[in-house]
Amino acid sequence: MIENIFHINVNCTNFDRSLEFYKALGFTVIRDLNEVGSEKLSRGLRIPDGRGRAVLMILGDNPRSTRLDLIEWKNPKTEGHPHPHLWHAGICRLALRTRRLEEDYEELRSKGIEFWTEPIMFELKNGRREGFVCCTDPDGTVIELIQV
Helix, strand or coil: CCCCCCEEEEECCCHHHHHHHHHHCCEEEEEEEEEEECHHHHHHHCCCCCEEEEEEEEECCCCCCCEEEEEEEEECECCCCCCCCCCCCCCCEEEEECCCHHHHHHHHHHCCCCECCCCEEEECCCCCEEEEEEEECCCCCEEEEEEC
């Protein structure tokens, strides 16, 4: 039986730039895969002669956390564009939970990350606050920070 999500894959066009972006969000490299590629990998992923630069990253220090599989395909070269809008079919955004949305927003803005809006907050009946804010990674993948 399926247990959990092991990793989410994000393809990028500039590995170093994207690596720095995800580090700014708080991800750390748990496994540096360096240059990847093999006949088996190519066959399994249906990528002809697939080779690329990749790392596995996590948030926090739990080694069982869902990983981010960040890769720049060198062959064939990463291409294309992210979904043009959030109502497009398929996976369209990566939501990351935080306990301090407004503080994280300010900290990340100070590091140069551009958000679509300020945090959108909702006041709950029990006095708690929930909210979210979106930005994009260097290749346009939508990242949502969410406080629930």
